[in-house]
Amino acid sequence: VTLVQQNFKVWEKPLIDRVLNHFDGQLDSLFKSKSSRRSKYMANLVRLYLVLSKMDARVLASLPAWLNDILCCFSLCEKISGNNTNNNNYGDVVISDESIDQDNVEGNTTEGANITKGEKQYVVKTVRELGFQNNENLQMFASEKETTKVPTFDKLTFSIMKSLVQCLNHLLKKKSTSSSNTQLKDLVLSVQFDSNVTSRFKALNDVSPEILQWGTCILFAINKSFVTLTDFISFEPDVPELSLLKQIMEYRQFLLWNLKLVLWQDTLKSTYANADNYQSITIDRLATYSLRGKTATVETLNKSIFGQIFKRLHYIDPKMLRHKSKEMGGPYGTWKVDFVGESSIDQGGPFRDTLTQCVTDLWAEHVMMLVKVPNNRNNSGEFGRDKLVPNPENISDDHLQMWRFVGKIMGIALRINNPLPFDLPSLVWKILVSEEINRFDLKAIDESFYQINERILKCDANDIEGFKLSHVVINNAGEEKELMKGGDEVPVTGSNYVEYVSMCEQYRINELKQQCLAIKAGISTIVPVGMLHLWTWEELELNVCGKKGFDIDLLKEHTEFKDSYENNLQFQGWLWKSLEALDEEERENFLRFCWGRSRLPVAKDGWTHKFAVHPKSGDDNALPTGHTCFFQIDIPRYTSQEILEKRLRTAVKWGNGAIDDD
Numbered sequence: 001v002t003l004v005q006q007n008f009k010v011w012e013k014p015l016i017d018r019v020l021n022h023f024d025g026q027l028d029s030l031f032k033s034k035s036s037r038r039s040k041y042m043a044n045l046v047r048l049y050l051v052l053s054k055m056d057a058r059v060l061a062s063l064p065a066w067l068n069d070i071l072c073c074f075s076l077c078e079k080i081s082g083n084n085t086n087n088n089n090y091g092d093v094v095i096s097d098e099s100i101d102q103d104n105v106e107g108n109t110t111e112g113a114n115i116t117k118g119e120k121q122y123v124v125k126t127v128r129e130l131g132f133q134n135n136e137n138l139q140m141f142a143s144e145k146e147t148t149k150v151p152t153f154d155k156l157t158f159s160i161m162k163s164l165v166q167c168l169n170h171l172l173k174k175k176s177t178s179s180s181n182t183q184l185k186d187l188v189l190s191v192q193f194d195s196n197v198t199s200r201f202k203a204l205n206d207v208s209p210e211i212l213q214w215g216t217c218i219l220f221a222i223n224k225s226f227v228t229l230t231d232f233i234s235f236e237p238d239v240p241e242l243s244l245l246k247q248i249m250e251y252r253q254f255l256l257w258n259l260k261l262v263l264w265q266d267t268l269k270s271t272y273a274n275a276d277n278y279q280s281i282t283i284d285r286l287a288t289y290s291l292r293g294k295t296a297t298v299e300t301l302n303k304s305i306f307g308q309i310f311k312r313l314h315y316i317d318p319k320m321l322r323h324k325s326k327e328m329g330g331p332y333g334t335w336k337v338d339f340v341g342e343s344s345i346d347q348g349g350p351f352r353d354t355l356t357q358c359v360t361d362l363w364a365e366h367v368m369m370l371v372k373v374p375n376n377r378n379n380s381g382e383f384g385r386d387k388l389v390p391n392p393e394n395i396s397d398d399h400l401q402m403w404r405f406v407g408k409i410m411g412i413a414l415r416i417n418n419p420l421p422f423d424l425p426s427l428v429w430k431i432l433v434s435e436e437i438n439r440f441d442l443k444a445i446d447e448s449f450y451q452i453n454e455r456i457l458k459c460d461a462n463d464i465e466g467f468k469l470s471h472v473v474i475n476n477a478g479e480e481k482e483l484m485k486g487g488d489e490v491p492v493t494g495s496n497y498v499e500y501v502s503m504c505e506q507y508r509i510n511e512l513k514q515q516c517l518a519i520k521a522g523i524s525t526i527v528p529v530g531m532l533h534l535w536t537w538e539e540l541e542l543n544v545c546g547k548k549g550f551d552i553d554l555l556k557e558h559t560e561f562k563d564s565y566e567n568n569l570q571f572q573g574w575l576w577k578s579l580e581a582l583d584e585e586e587r588e589n590f591l592r593f594c595w596g597r598s599r600l601p602v603a604k605d606g607w608t609h610k611f612a613v614h615p616k617s618g619d620d621n622a623l624p625t626g627h628t629c630f631f632q633i634d635i636p637r638y639t640s641q642e643i644l645e646k647r648l649r650t651a652v653k654w655g656n657g658a659i660d661d662d
Contacts, residue, residue, distance in 0.1 A: 011012065016056050020282060023048070023613070025604040028064050043244055046232050050247075051201045053225065066228055072122040073225035076115070076218055077251035078159050079153055116151050126221040130188050131331065137192050140213045148350040151214050154460065163203035164215045169257045184224060184259075191216060223256050230263060235530030239434060243531060249434065253536050254652060260534050273319040278333065280632050281312045286338040300366035305357040306402075307367075312403040318525035321412060334412050345654055349628025352418060352596030358409055359420045360598075364387050364575075369402065371477050373425060373445035381447030387425040389445065389476050390515035400518045407522020410544050414527050419546025419599035421588065427509065431516040431539035432523070437509055445476070449508070453501045462492030473504045475511055483507060546599030552576060559611040563638075575613065578645035582652075589652040596628035623651045 023045060030036040030045070047068065052059045053071055063071065115123075122140060132142035141150065148538050172187050193212050199203040204212070226248070240246065250257075284306065291300050301307050313321070313335065323334050333351025363370040370388040375381035390403065413420045426440040443450035454466070471487035472480050482488055483503045492500045504599050523529050532540060555575070565571050582590060588598040594611070601607055609631040616625060618636035625634040639646045 011052075011055055013056070016052060016059070018064055019048070019052065020059065024062055026077045027067060029469070033635050034231070041232065043232040045353075046070070047242070047244060056265070058346060067227050069126070069221075070119075070121055070229060071117045073222050074247065074251075075231075076119055076123075076222060077254055079115075080144060080218075081251065111141050115150060116307075116447065120150060123217050123221040126224050127217045130185050130220055130224065132220075133190055135191060138188065138213055138216060140210065141217050149426040150278070151208075151211050153213050154214050156218070157203075157410065159203045160207060160211070161215055161219070163201040165200050165219060165254055165256065166214065167193075167197060167204060167438075168216065170200070172256060183484075184220060184256075187256075188220070188256075190445055192320050219254060219256070222251075226255055226259065233534065233602075235267070235528065235659075237524050237535055237601065239530075245530075246549075249533050250649075252534050255411055255534065257539065263534070264528075264531050270530055271322060273322040273416065278323065279316065279320060279335040281309065281311060281335055282338045282340060283308050285357075286341050288340075292364075292600035296366050298626050304361045304364065305354060305369050306361035306369070309354060309358055310402055314408070316366060316403065318408065321408060321526055322415065334416065349596040353592065353628060355409065355412065355418060356592060356596065356598050358422060359422060362406070369394055369399075369406070373476060374449065374474075375445055375447055377478065381443070384425055384449075386423050387445060388423050389425065389428060390512055392477050392511040396516050397581055400514070403515045403518035404522035406524050407524075409522075410519065411523045411526025416524075417601050418597060419601060420544060421548075421598045422541075422545050424541070426537055426560060428512065428516055429541045432520050433511060433532050433540050433643060435535050437538050437581065439505070442508060446508070446521070449474070449504075453504060456492075456501055459497070461497065464497045466496045467492065467627055469500070471500060471503070473507050476508060481507070514627070524651035532633045538624045541651065545602065548588070548599070550587055551601045552580055554597070555579075555611060558607055559613065562614045564610055564615050565613055565635075571637075574638075574641035574644050577641055578648050581645055582649070586649065586652060592628075593626040593652045593655050594628065594633045595626075595631040603620050623647050623655070626655060 010410065024204065027045060027049070030039075030042050036042055048072065049059065049063065049067060053063070060068070060071075075418065089572070127138070127142045168187070168191070169190075171190055193209065198207070198212070229244065229248065233248065234243070235245065236243075249334060263385065285305060288303060288305055291303060294300050300313070302461045304324040321334050334355075337349060337354050361367050363372075368391055371391045373384050373387045373389050375384035376387055394402075407486060410422070412418070418428075425441065425445045427437055427445060429435075430437050430441065439450060439453075456467070456469075459467075469492035471490040471492065473483055475481050483500075484490065520529060523532075529556040535543075561568070561572060579587070579590070591600065592598050595609075612632040614632060614634045616622070616634035616636045619640055620636075622636040624636070624647060627634070635644070
């Protein structure tokens with residue numbers, strides 16, 4: 001199928017007839033058995049018919065209903081993706097502008113984009129099966145009479161549909177994830193597009209109820225077909241170019257998060273190992289204080305918290321790091337740590353603390369595995385002023401092993417639902433999920449670089465030599481590098497300036513790829529990395545990192561006040577007011593002080609403990625005490641909210657970094 005798809009755009013009618021006669025009877029018989037549905041043979045049959053359906057309309061008449069649904073699913077996804085009125089269909093991909101046929105691109109947003117009769121029937125049939133007629137907010141297009149006119153596709157822009165998925169994910173986030181089809185039917189009854197929900201999504205503001213409902217119908221139909229498609233997909237770490245998984249990856253932004261989560265959790269359970277045992281390691285954290293402010297060397301890197309944990313854990317069997325999370329019946333942590341010279345008993349707190357320190361060490365001066373992006377370094381640009389990227393110089397064999405360990409740390413964060421503060425830009429996350437990189441990703445890390453290239457491309461070819469440019473580029477660390485041997489002597493001219501810009505862009509991407517692919521290889525040793533190909537880069541970032549700071553309302557849902565604070569509403573109000581006054585960094589430090597982590601969990605099962613607030617003896621000069629193993633803070637009975645806030649700031653600023661009897 002792959003060879004034919006690559007080399008023959010059209011088949012002769014007799015050949016298609018022979019194929020249909022040979023395979024038609026097999027499709028339904030193989031589909032009836034779950035084991036045969038999951039065979040590579042069946043996956044290739046589905047691929048074959050998807051190819052044939054575009055060559056010969058007669059093929060459509062012979063398709064079983066389930067395969068026709070899949071065909072309609074892909075067709076609708078393709079139309080939605082092409083209906084981008086704000087950008088070209090290539091997403092401003094980093095390619096030569098000369099290779100873009102602008103007439104063809106613009107055509108994708110207008111002609112031929114309306115829904116066909118067959119596609120409409122597919123959508124309406126599917127939403128009826130899911131019970132849309134039982135929800136007064138969704139029944140507009142699911143009634144038997146079908147009196148409502150379907151909105152044209154030019155109203156369903158890519159940005160509206162993408163925001164609609166995000167809106168539905170927001171509605172779905174508190175639902176259980178026991179079964180894909182059950183989940184879809186359950187969600188139907190929960191969808192209600194009131195202004196409090198839609199106003200959170202800019203693209204949905206002022207969108208009519210008809211468009212919201214019809215867009216929802218299409219998305220649910222696509223997702224129901226996706227559930228069928230999962231039986232045919234092999235979630236491999238390396239995705240074959242013409243595979244079904246590759247096709248689905250092009251439209252993954254239209255898939256509901258909870259359906260992805262069902263697949264993820266099922267696969268995660270099947271890869272648990274070493275459920276009852278964990279590694280015991282000793283870390284000398286106090287010795288690292290002397291490294292602060294020093295320039296990074298091999299010695300300082302090895303002595304850092306990251307370096308110590310790398311040496312102790314990287315070269316063991318990765319299965320030893322594939323634990324269940326605590327809430328799923330696993331141990332308190334993936335490893336157990338004893339801090340030299342500190343009084344600590346590890347029941348989860350010291351483990352979480354070292355996990356977080358592993359990450360924060362990466363951009364410390366004495367480690368410098370991560371460096372600030374130009375927008376961060378220069379405090380410029382609309383985006384990326386807080387982002388970091390792999391150090392382009394750290395590509396030795398030893399460094400690549402360290403990058404693999406960084407991937408293992410990410411995998412552990414995913415496996416046990418422990419978000420970590422990786423402030424990486426979209427470019428890095430996209431490489432990890434094999435998503436296409438575009439010029440906006442480069443703008444997000446170096447707006448000056450982006451603007452200069454845009455200016456060059458818009459210049460008249462005759463004016464290019466006036467810039468007096470040569471074939472060099474400033475890399476992500478701010479160093480000048482040649483694009484080719486002797487590049488500083490090769491001028492940029494009117495005949496090669498487009499190629500020059502492309503070379504600059506590719507250089508900036510490629511200098512990070514080696515490190516990112518090593519990270520991905522590390523992730524694959526801890527979690528089923530093939531499943532991540534269904535995730536968008538934003539979903540991977542959210543599940544690895546959580547959200548910066550924390551939502552006070554979310555924390556309130558998981559808080560218990562103990563003893564005399566249980567009914568003390570005045571004190572409770574003081575605490576929440578004090579936490580609201582903290583900035584983003586202080587809130588992260590507060591979580592580290594109380595729980596040994598810097599972000600709140602994204603998933604429900606990441607909450608290993610309630611946040612417990614206990615009273616403590618002491619006057620207004622005493623400081624709060626944190627217990628990272630139990631997500632607990634002990635607070636003296638202060639005489640005012642102002643004193644509570646001041647003492648809390650002092651504790652979280654100076655109380656992180658060492659555990660002592662005091």
